Amino acid sequence: MSRLGGVVARRAAQALAVAIGVSALCFVITQRLPGGIAYRIAAGRYGYDMVDADAAASVRDELGLDRPLWQQLGEWVVDLLQLDLGRSLVTSQPVMTEVSHYLAATLQLALLSIVIAVIAGAGIGVVAARRPGGFADRFSSLWVAGVRAVPPFLLGLLLMIVLSAQLGLFPAVGHGDGGIVLPALTLGLSLSGLVARVTRDAVIEVRGSAYVEFAQTKGLPERWVLVRHVLRNAAVSLVPYLGVQFVVLIEGVVVVESLFAWDGLGHSLVHAVFWRDIPVLQASALVLALLIVLVNTLVDLAVLGLDPRPRGRAVAA
Amino acid sequence: MNLKATGVVVRTGSLVLADVPDVHIEAGKPLSIVGESGSGKSILAHALMGTLPPELSAVGSLAVGDAAFDLAERDSRRRLWGREVALLPQEPALALDPTMRVRAQVAEGVAGWTPRSRAALEAADTRLGQVGLAGASSSYPHTLSGGMAQRVAYAAATVGGAKVLILDEPSKGLDRASVDQLADLLLGHLDEGGLLLTITHDLRLARRLGGEVMVMREAAVVESGPAEVVLTSPAEDYTKRLLAAEPVHWRHPWMRTGAPDDGDVLVRAEAITKSYAHKVVFDGVDIEIRAGERVAITGPSGAGKTTLGNALLGLTEVDSGSVTYGRGAGKGRMQKLYQDPALSFPQRVSLEKAMGDVMRRHGIDASQVEAMLERLGLPYEILRRRPGQVSGGELQRIAVVRAMLPKPSLVFADEATSRLDLVTQEQTVDALMSEVSESGAALLVVTHDVDLSAALADREVAL
Numbered sequence: 001m002s003r004l005g006g007v008v009a010r011r012a013a014q015a016l017a018v019a020i021g022v023s024a025l026c027f028v029i030t031q032r033l034p035g036g037i038a039y040r041i042a043a044g045r046y047g048y049d050m051v052d053a054d055a056a057a058s059v060r061d062e063l064g065l066d067r068p069l070w071q072q073l074g075e076w077v078v079d080l081l082q083l084d085l086g087r088s089l090v091t092s093q094p095v096m097t098e099v100s101h102y103l104a105a106t107l108q109l110a111l112l113s114i115v116i117a118v119i120a121g122a123g124i125g126v127v128a129a130r131r132p133g134g135f136a137d138r139f140s141s142l143w144v145a146g147v148r149a150v151p152p153f154l155l156g157l158l159l160m161i162v163l164s165a166q167l168g169l170f171p172a173v174g175h176g177d178g179g180i181v182l183p184a185l186t187l188g189l190s191l192s193g194l195v196a197r198v199t200r201d202a203v204i205e206v207r208g209s210a211y212v213e214f215a216q217t218k219g220l221p222e223r224w225v226l227v228r229h230v231l232r233n234a235a236v237s238l239v240p241y242l243g244v245q246f247v248v249l250i251e252g253v254v255v256v257e258s259l260f261a262w263d264g265l266g267h268s269l270v271h272a273v274f275w276r277d278i279p280v281l282q283a284s285a286l287v288l289a290l291l292i293v294l295v296n297t298l299v300d301l302a303v304l305g306l307d308p309r310p311r312g313r314a315v316a317a
Numbered sequence: 318m319n320l321k322a323t324g325v326v327v328r329t330g331s332l333v334l335a336d337v338p339d340v341h342i343e344a345g346k347p348l349s350i351v352g353e354s355g356s357g358k359s360i361l362a363h364a365l366m367g368t369l370p371p372e373l374s375a376v377g378s379l380a381v382g383d384a385a386f387d388l389a390e391r392d393s394r395r396r397l398w399g400r401e402v403a404l405l406p407q408e409p410a411l412a413l414d415p416t417m418r419v420r421a422q423v424a425e426g427v428a429g430w431t432p433r434s435r436a437a438l439e440a441a442d443t444r445l446g447q448v449g450l451a452g453a454s455s456s457y458p459h460t461l462s463g464g465m466a467q468r469v470a471y472a473a474a475t476v477g478g479a480k481v482l483i484l485d486e487p488s489k490g491l492d493r494a495s496v497d498q499l500a501d502l503l504l505g506h507l508d509e510g511g512l513l514l515t516i517t518h519d520l521r522l523a524r525r526l527g528g529e530v531m532v533m534r535e536a537a538v539v540e541s542g543p544a545e546v547v548l549t550s551p552a553e554d555y556t557k558r559l560l561a562a563e564p565v566h567w568r569h570p571w572m573r574t575g576a577p578d579d580g581d582v583l584v585r586a587e588a589i590t591k592s593y594a595h596k597v598v599f600d601g602v603d604i605e606i607r608a609g610e611r612v613a614i615t616g617p618s619g620a621g622k623t624t625l626g627n628a629l630l631g632l633t634e635v636d637s638g639s640v641t642y643g644r645g646a647g648k649g650r651m652q653k654l655y656q657d658p659a660l661s662f663p664q665r666v667s668l669e670k671a672m673g674d675v676m677r678r679h680g681i682d683a684s685q686v687e688a689m690l691e692r693l694g695l696p697y698e699i700l701r702r703r704p705g706q707v708s709g710g711e712l713q714r715i716a717v718v719r720a721m722l723p724k725p726s727l728v729f730a731d732e733a734t735s736r737l738d739l740v741t742q743e744q745t746v747d748a749l750m751s752e753v754s755e756s757g758a759a760l761l762v763v764t765h766d767v768d769l770s771a772a773l774a775d776r777e778v779a780l
Contacts, residue, residue: 213368214412214470218426219399219477228425228432229414236416307416308457 003304011297015290022289023080026282027073030273037276038065044090044275063089076282086279095283098268103287106264109183109257110249114242116188117195122238124192125199126231132204140196147193156186156259173261183260187253191245198241202234209233236307243299247292318382319343320365320481320512325377325388327357327364334373335360335536340514344480347503347513347528349544351520351559354738355708357536358516359407362483365514366404367394381481399426403479407486409470413458419469420445420454426476444476445469448502462619464495471502481512488519490656490735492617492765500525518738520563524548532556562739564768569747571754576775580608583646583727583759584629589638591624598624601638604778608645608726611753611760613770616780622763623656625780626729629761645726649679652720654733654749658712662704668715669700679723689718693748710741714748721752728753729761734769746773 030037038056041063046055060066079086085095128140147155159182164172170181206212207230215225254266261267265284272281322340326333335357342348350358364375365388377388381401386393394402406412413422423441424430430437445454448468458466467487475482484503488496500522507513517523523530523544530548531541532555540553551557560566584606591598598621606612606629614622627633628640630651655661662671672686687697693714704712713733720728730749734742750773753760764770770777 210406210408210411211414214404214406214473215414215422215425216395217366217368217398217404217406218473219428220425220430224425224432228417232416233414309415309459 003310004301007297007300007304011293011300015293018289018293019080019286020077022285023077023282024073026285027069027076027278030276030278030281031069033273033276037278038063040274040276041089044277076279080286085283088277088280090275090277090280095279098280099265099283099287102263102265102268102284103291105262106250106253106257106266109180109187109253109262109264110246112180112184113187113191113249114246116184117191117245118242120189121192121195122199124196126203128196128200129203129207137200140200144193144197147190150190152186152190152256153259155190156182156256159185179260179262183253183256183262186256186260187249191249195238195242195245199234199238202237203230206230206233232306236303239302239306240299243295246295250288250291250295318480318510318512320382320514321380322365322388323378325361325364325375327360327369327373327375329373333536335364335533337361337531337533337538340365340531342481342512342514342529344510344512345507347507347515347526348531349515349517349523349526349528350531350533351517351523352533352539352738353518353559353740354710356533358533359485361533362404362485362514362516364388366402366483367391367398368404397479399474399477399479400428401479402481402483403474403477405467405471405474405482405484405487407489410458410461410463410466412470413466413473415458417457418454419450419456419458419461422458423454423469423473423476426473428477440476441472444472448472449498462495463491464498464618467491467495467499468502471499475506480510482506482514484513484515484517486516486518488517488522490732493521493767494617496522497525520548520560520739532559559739562743564743564766564772567743567772569750571747571750572772573775576611577609580610580759581645582607582643584640584642584651586629586635586640587638589628589635589640591621591628591633591635599780604629606727606759606761608643609757609759611762611773611775613762613764613774613777614780615764615767615770615777618765620780622765622780623731626731626761626763630727630729649723650726652723652725652728654713654716654720654728654730656732656735658709658716658733659704661716662712664704667701667703668707671704672700672715672719675719675722681722686718686722689721689752690715692751693718694744708741710737710745713737713745717745717749717752721749721756721758724756725758727759727761729763731763732765735764735766742769 038060039051042051042055042059045059064072076086085099087094088098091098124140124143128137131137160172163169163182170178172182173179212225212229215229216222250265253264254270256262257264257266258270265288268280269284271277272284320340320342323338325335325337325340327335340348340361350361352358360369360373363369364377365379369375369391375388379386379388381397413419420438420441423444424434424437427437427440442451442454445451448471450465450468450472453461453465453469458469461469487499491499496519503513503515503526513526513528515523515526527544529541530544532539532547532553534555539555540547540551547556548560551560582605586602586604588601588603590600602625614625616622624633628635630653631640632653662668675681676683676686690697695711695714699707699711699715707715728749733749734745737745760773762770762773
């Protein structure tokens with residue numbers, strides 16, 4: 001089997017296992033949450049003031065919530081295999097429509113954040129690596145410590161106060177014109193610290209390698225040594241790291257999405273838990289889990305393209 | 318054209334690493350510098366090239382043709398690189414970028430290279446053809462043997478048309494056939510009017526190249542003169558010792574002519590076969606090793622010697638056939654010495670800690686460790702350091718101690734001294750063989766050096 005095929009097959013099997021595991025786990029956890037499910041759903045639909053035992057009973061009847069658990073779970077799995085994620089218990093919208101809307105919003109935010117993190121972080125890292133211990137390097141250490149020490153919600157509030165309230169450059173909340181800038185900056189800047197650090201270390205290591213010195217003594221101009229040998233090889237360690245960070249970003253956006261009222265998956269997950277909207281909850285968790293498998297697959301493929309050397313078992317030879 | 322360097326002194330802090338008053342190289346007449354590791358010969362080459370690590374400082378002057386340079390100015394020679402002066406680095410396998418195809422790497426050395434320049438790629442193909450590697454141009458470095466990587470590096474270093482070629486330990490880890498192929502290329506470079514400065518501890522290569530030889534020890538020049546004089550009838554004691562360190566000249570008490578009388582069978586391999594992907598490494602091999610026997614597996618690089626040795630020790634699974642073990646070859650009774658000792662010790666902990674694990678595992682007490690270290694000429698205090706803080710020769714002797722402490726019935730030395738200079742090699746082999754001889758252990762040696770194999774083994778398995 002080719003190595004490309006191997007990666008794809010291995011990751012596809014992983015995706016299936018993750019899908020089954022995550023769905024079952026979500027289901028069990030929602031059932032174990034305190035408070036009557038039917039009451040919470042009724043509250044989500046009609047508002048807290050309108051909920052009484054009758055409303056809860058009618059919700060329970062309509063959704064079949066008193067059936068045995070295994071039946072409810074089995075039904076969901078059967079539907080899932082037909083790619084039918086069901087309808088939201090609260091809004092009665094198809095879950096597929098809701099979740100894909102949230103997913104698009106989250107991906108938009110995560111991608112822009114990672115772009116900001118790479119531009120700021122990798123840029124600082126490469127400059128810092130030119131002279132370890134020099135001014136740029138010390139500045140980068142300060143940057144790393146600074147952006148890591150400030151929690152995202154605090155950084156978000158600071159950006160809001162400065163860029164939105166004081167300077168009026170971008171809107172503070174929502175999806176309107178430029179609304180993505182502040183949440184993306186918040187996430188991107190927090191991430192840029194570690195990206196800078198990882199880039200700096202990778203670049204310093206690669207610059208000290210025998211093949212970089214040889215590229216220089218061959219007579220290759222310094223800027224081409226940087227582009228063709230240093231950055232490429234540094235990327236071999238940087239890309240998997242960015243993959244992990246992207247995953248953290250997707251999962252960790254809950255706070256920032258809530259802060260900026262950004263309608264993404266994190267946001268929807270919080271609400272689904274709150275209202276016990278099991279189909280939306282399961283679908284959101286499922287999409288997040290599959291997204292992580294997808295990101296890891298892309299990272300594997302990117303590294304395979306960057307670095308042709310065999311790894312894992314094949315190396316033992 | 319010629320190259321002249323005068324008053325070269327390289328220091329780190331106040332410690333002098335190389336002090337060479339005069340280096341003179343003429344076209345067509347090579348200069349080889351020989352000596353132990355740490356004698357300052359590589360440092361001299363890098364001082365001339367302008368590639369010293371930043372913590373070292375050099376003084377002196379250099380003239381290449383009509384151009385004069387001050388060695389203290391680090392960047393002054395950069396414009397010569399690849400065009401006038403080229404360096405063939407140590408360990409060519411590491412000097413090639415693992416992520417780039419060979420052809421593109423050679424093309425980068427062409428004068429006037431730009432990305433996607435057709436002419437440069439064609440020049441690279443031509444040069445690769447000249448070194449006998451026309452078929453390898455789209456390979457990645459990890460698929461090349463050591464000798465092929467060496468020739469790729471040679472092509473990349475010389476494709477820019479540099480007259481002056483500096484080689485840093487070009488024969489390290491290479492088998493004899495590969496060294497000979499390289500020597501042919503170097504003699505060709507001389508015929509075309511090139512200048513050659515070779516740093517090596519391979520006296521055979523130095524003899525083959527001829528010209529002038531300079532012997533260095535402890536940062537200074539011991540002796541210099543024509544190769545045929547210095548390398549056959551040297552005047553200085555140190556040079557004599559260097560020549561005596563070649564395996565063909567060894568005289569040690571542990572050397573013997575015959576194998577001992579039939580010992581019990583330790584390892585028996587029957588019809589074993591192994592292949593990786595689509596390449597057959599060995600097919601239908603039968604080997605038997607008996608207690609106390611000394612067996613060498615020889616052959617060129619890439620012939621599968623190490624894989625065969627690993628298969629015999631059970632470190633690699635075979636595809637078919639069987640490997641069975643006698644009573645003396647139980648768990649922990651077979652030990653391996655690795656080619657690169659630095660990779661066989663944990664890098665970030667002290668040697669004492671690494672050794673402590675072995676002592677606990679095999680119930681050995683500290684006095685035995687101390688006694689064995691002393692026999693091999695190592696102070697116990699050396700274990701306080703980390704692997705990176707001792708020399709390659711010392712570390713390999715510590716690896717010998719580690720392998721011999723559990724009283725193995727079979728020791729597998731996998732090219733254990735191929736990266737060491739001659740004097741250090743003899744010292745390390747002497748350490749290993751004294752212990753092997755003392756304990757009566759069997760020995761399995763993998764080496765590409767036929768002289769070494771002849772000195773060590775009772776019998777040889779050629780691949």
